[in-house]
Amino acid sequence: MARRLPEVDVVLVGMGWTGALLAKELTDAGLRVVGLERGVPRQTVPDFQTPTMHDELRYAVRHGLMLDPATETLTFRNFTGQTALPIRQLGSFLPGAGLGGAGVHWNGQTWRFHASDFNLRTHTEQRYGRDIIQEGLTIQDWGLSYDELEPYYDRFEKICGIGGKAGNLRGVIQPGGDPFEAPRSSEYPLPPMPMPLGPTLFAQAAEQVGAHPFPLPSANLSRPYTNSYGCHLQPCNACGFCERFGCEHFAKSSPQVCVLPVLMGRENFELRTRSTVTRVNYDSTAKRATGVTYIDAMGQEVEQPAGIVALCAFSYHNVRLLLLSGIGQPYDPASGEGVVGKNYTYQTMAGVSVFLDGQKNINPYMGAGALGMAVNDWQGDVFDHSGLGFIGGAYLGGLQTGGRPIEYHPVPSDTPRWGGAWKQAVRQHYNSTLGISVHGSSMPHRYNYLDLDPTYRDGLGQPLLRMTFDFPANDRLMADYLTDRALEIGRAMGGRVEASRRTGHYSIVPYQTTHNTGGAIMGANPRESVVNRYLQHWDAHNLFVMGACVYPHNPGFNPTGTVGALALWAARAIREDYLADPRPLVQA
Amino acid sequence: MTADLTRRDLLAAGGTAAASLPLAAHGQGMPGHAQGQAAQAPPRVWRFFNEAEARLVTAMVDRLIPADAEFTGAAGAGVPEYLDGQLAGAWGHGNRLYRLGPFQQGTPEQGYQLPFTPAELYRLALPAFAAWVRQGYGSGFEALPGALQDEALSRAETGEAGFEQVSSAVFFETLLANTVEGFLSDPMYGGNRDFVGWRMVGFPGPYAGYVDLLERHDLRFTRAPRGIAEAMQEHAAHHRAPTPQR
Ligand SMILES: Cc1cc2nc3c(=O)[nH]c(=O)nc-3n(C[C@H](O)[C@H](O)[C@H](O)COP(=O)(O)OP(=O)(O)OC[C@H]3O[C@@H](n4cnc5c(N)ncnc54)[C@H](O)[C@@H]3O)c2cc1C
Numbered sequence: 001m002a003r004r005l006p007e008v009d010v011v012l013v014g015m016g017w018t019g020a021l022l023a024k025e026l027t028d029a030g031l032r033v034v035g036l037e038r039g040v041p042r043q044t045v046p047d048f049q050t051p052t053m054h055d056e057l058r059y060a061v062r063h064g065l066m067l068d069p070a071t072e073t074l075t076f077r078n079f080t081g082q083t084a085l086p087i088r089q090l091g092s093f094l095p096g097a098g099l100g101g102a103g104v105h106w107n108g109q110t111w112r113f114h115a116s117d118f119n120l121r122t123h124t125e126q127r128y129g130r131d132i133i134q135e136g137l138t139i140q141d142w143g144l145s146y147d148e149l150e151p152y153y154d155r156f157e158k159i160c161g162i163g164g165k166a167g168n169l170r171g172v173i174q175p176g177g178d179p180f181e182a183p184r185s186s187e188y189p190l191p192p193m194p195m196p197l198g199p200t201l202f203a204q205a206a207e208q209v210g211a212h213p214f215p216l217p218s219a220n221l222s223r224p225y226t227n228s229y230g231c232h233l234q235p236c237n238a239c240g241f242c243e244r245f246g247c248e249h250f251a252k253s254s255p256q257v258c259v260l261p262v263l264m265g266r267e268n269f270e271l272r273t274r275s276t277v278t279r280v281n282y283d284s285t286a287k288r289a290t291g292v293t294y295i296d297a298m299g300q301e302v303e304q305p306a307g308i309v310a311l312c313a314f315s316y317h318n319v320r321l322l323l324l325s326g327i328g329q330p331y332d333p334a335s336g337e338g339v340v341g342k343n344y345t346y347q348t349m350a351g352v353s354v355f356l357d358g359q360k361n362i363n364p365y366m367g368a369g370a371l372g373m374a375v376n377d378w379q380g381d382v383f384d385h386s387g388l389g390f391i392g393g394a395y396l397g398g399l400q401t402g403g404r405p406i407e408y409h410p411v412p413s414d415t416p417r418w419g420g421a422w423k424q425a426v427r428q429h430y431n432s433t434l435g436i437s438v439h440g441s442s443m444p445h446r447y448n449y450l451d452l453d454p455t456y457r458d459g460l461g462q463p464l465l466r467m468t469f470d471f472p473a474n475d476r477l478m479a480d481y482l483t484d485r486a487l488e489i490g491r492a493m494g495g496r497v498e499a500s501r502r503t504g505h506y507s508i509v510p511y512q513t514t515h516n517t518g519g520a521i522m523g524a525n526p527r528e529s530v531v532n533r534y535l536q537h538w539d540a541h542n543l544f545v546m547g548a549c550v551y552p553h554n555p556g557f558n559p560t561g562t563v564g565a566l567a568l569w570a571a572r573a574i575r576e577d578y579l580a581d582p583r584p585l586v587q588a
Numbered sequence: 589m590t591a592d593l594t595r596r597d598l599l600a601a602g603g604t605a606a607a608s609l610p611l612a613a614h615g616q617g618m619p620g621h622a623q624g625q626a627a628q629a630p631p632r633v634w635r636f637f638n639e640a641e642a643r644l645v646t647a648m649v650d651r652l653i654p655a656d657a658e659f660t661g662a663a664g665a666g667v668p669e670y671l672d673g674q675l676a677g678a679w680g681h682g683n684r685l686y687r688l689g690p691f692q693q694g695t696p697e698q699g700y701q702l703p704f705t706p707a708e709l710y711r712l713a714l715p716a717f718a719a720w721v722r723q724g725y726g727s728g729f730e731a732l733p734g735a736l737q738d739e740a741l742s743r744a745e746t747g748e749a750g751f752e753q754v755s756s757a758v759f760f761e762t763l764l765a766n767t768v769e770g771f772l773s774d775p776m777y778g779g780n781r782d783f784v785g786w787r788m789v790g791f792p793g794p795y796a797g798y799v800d801l802l803e804r805h806d807l808r809f810t811r812a813p814r815g816i817a818e819a820m821q822e823h824a825a826h827h828r829a830p831t832p833q834r
Contacts, residue, residue: 409789
């Protein structure tokens with residue numbers, strides 16, 4: 001029997017980026033909030049220690065800060081005819097596992113989406129007609145516009161202290177910024193970091209081919225900064241240990257540095273770590289969530305009743321909890337009916353290497369997670385897709401994120417994989433090779449989805465989530481077109497170029513991105529979506545679902561700028577609208 | 589970060605290091621190296637390997653990363669000692685590996701699906717490789733000339749070497765990934781002795797701040813590598829112990 005605790009106003013499942021933001025915003029409104037976090041408590045001091053945090057083997061290769069697959073993993077297959085098998089060791093994506101979530105070990109590339117991403121179907125049909133949308137693509141509008149979300153992007157950027165250069169200030173194009181971005185109400189809170197040689201060469205070459213380079217928006221701080229919550233952040237020293245590491249310098253925006261300092265110690269907030277939520281309790285008659293059940297640090301089952309439940313457990317973990325709790329109709333790809341698990345998408349990555357063959361000293365280890373230049377000339381619907389046969393796009397980035405040598409030692413593809421020639425090539429190319437990343441969109445497809453696995457279980461005996469995914473033809477065409485653009489820039493950079501095209505089936509083995517999106521999508525009506533425009537569940541008005549699982553498709557940007565903005569947007573709706581009169585905020 | 593999407597999907601047990609290696613031209617002859625060129629490791633107690641395994645694995649990794657005129661190979665860099673430590677520890681025993689069944693063979697895209705921990709994999713595969721070499725080449729691997737050692741390794745790489753219980757390709761990928769890790773990880777793990785891997789590529793070690801150098805383009809930065817231990821000593825000299833936050 002579960003031990004039943006007294007009811008609280010709000011229970012948050014997971015204390016990463018979205019959990020921390022909601023906790024701050026809802027305790028501000030005077031609510032009693034409990035944050036349940038599966039992993040351990042951890043803070044910059046003493047947990048992200050100097051210099052031991054800079055241990056590539058422990059943290060990058062052995063995934064020291066990430067979720068242990070023995071605790072929970074997924075099963076995976078490329079298509080429905082296959083048997084899904086468990087992802088036995090982490091590879092393609094690297095979910096977080098403790099206080100701060102993946103917000104601890106992310107890179108900090110912090111983007112806004114384009115206006116046309118939010119009404120993708122309407123926009124696409126209006127501009128090109130229906131025929132450009134390939135058979136099986138289940139794109140739809142988000143039920144929310146960029147203009148509505150803009151103030152919340154602005155707020156999230158000021159919580160993080162993003163460094164960048166505006167390209168469109170209230171409709172006026174600004175030199176040095178991204179001319180294709182949607183209008184911003186204000187400049188970035190901080191300027192960009194100084195640019196090393198690699199990104200500078202990329203930007204020069206991009207200009208040569210007629211593109212419009214700008215500094216990639218970065219959550220690696222360029223100046224000392226006090227954020228809008230009153231938390232103090234320090235400037236980044238470009239140590240080159242961002243992605244997969246915690247920042248010991250208070251210089252990478254994270255829940256730990258941007259939110260928790262003002263949250264912890266509040267009387268109306270309680271953090272319970274080592275607490276794994278196993279389900280949301282649901283009253284299907286009243287169509288309300290009644291609270292959650294979790295396993296505490298001692299392995300005991302506990303029931304926490306709550307007036308409001310918010311899922312903040314990271315994208316696909318939220319989808320799994322909905323499925324385990326039996327809330328909402330699971331998606332069935334055969335009939336196209338149901339919504340939970342529908343429109344699972346990812347990020348379509350490709351790249352180009354530019355070998356300068358010892359001509360320049362790149363010094364790749366002088367880096368930061370979001371340090372670089374980018375172009376959006378072939379992003380989203382910036383360019384005319386007529387006759388191209390695909391929709392979507394990518395940003396091309398010339399980044400210098402760090403030269404940690406176990407994982408970073410680029411060699412030309414005709415190099416033997418081992419032996420003396422390999423050794424020679426590693427030596428020759430380490431300090432004079434540049435990369436261009438193609439960071440592409442991912443369009444939803446009828447047969448890419450999430451459901452519960454019939455066979456495999458997690459450490460607690462509950463079914464694993466099953467992922468069925470392969471890159472749709474649309475996205476392969478997009479990636480090829482964009483890789484050709486990256487090759488043009490690469491050639492203009494003056495080296496030998498080599499493309500890594502998006503070929504073959506999606507594989508869970510090599511790391512790509514932790515940009516898992518969709519599965520509990522937002523939309524205008526309950527037939528097509530799990531949550532409404534306020535991230536409120538259509539089948540339980542006191543249940544809110546955060547994270548990138550609400551994206552109906554994944555645009556060609558990193559997700560977290562929009563994850564943060566949407567959390568703040570939902571928090572405002574809860575505070576200023578829902579609390580006074582708890583009800584569905586959108587009529588079905 | 590960009591994944592190199594043309595590379596072969598790796599099935600290595602617990603290995604991600606080789607994930608940044610390109611697709612290989614298989615079976616290509618490696619330039620031969622004189623035997624015994626690698627520096628002799630100091631005598632030591634193996635925690636995981638038995639003597640025969642240690643000799644075999646030392647010879648194998650020293651073909652994967654052979655010595656050259658300037659930089660020692662994997663054996664001289666302490667990669668066998670690195671492997672021994674890893675296999676004797678939590679990682680070797682299946683830490684961070686989902687190990688519930690049922691086990692069945694999957695596609696390459698589904699990743700590692702064997703029931704073995706890394707330690708079990710090595711324990712099974714090393715004698716299997718030794719026996720396969722002895723059968724096919726008429727001598728132990730260690731005694732073969734370099735060119736034949738390379739050929740035997742290539743045949744393990746392609747899966748052509750038939751081991752009974754495990755695929756030789758899976759084992760090879762694991763060994764290759766672990767060898768690269770050992771050559772390029774912090775020396776505190778036993779490999780990368782005298783920072784040989786870092787000196788070879790020009791990596792100054794993991795701990796430094798470079799923000800003031802970012803705009804000094806094409807800078808020749810030649811600081812001798814320092815490991816975490818050296819950085820720690822310097823750090824201790826400069827800082828008081830920080831106060832915990834929680
Ligand atoms: C290596 C890496 C690099 C990245 N780089 C970028 C980048 O450059 N730009 C970008 O935009 N995004 C990046 N991301 C993605 C970014 O980290 C996520 O988008 C962001 O952290 C998502 O916030 P979240 O609150 O949804 O999830 P998280 O921040 O991951 O928080 C989820 C929390 O929920 C907890 N939890 C899970 N299940 C349960 C349960 N059942 N019970 C209780 N608690 C639970 C987890 O332990 C975790 O603490 C990166 C991610 C990774 C892994």
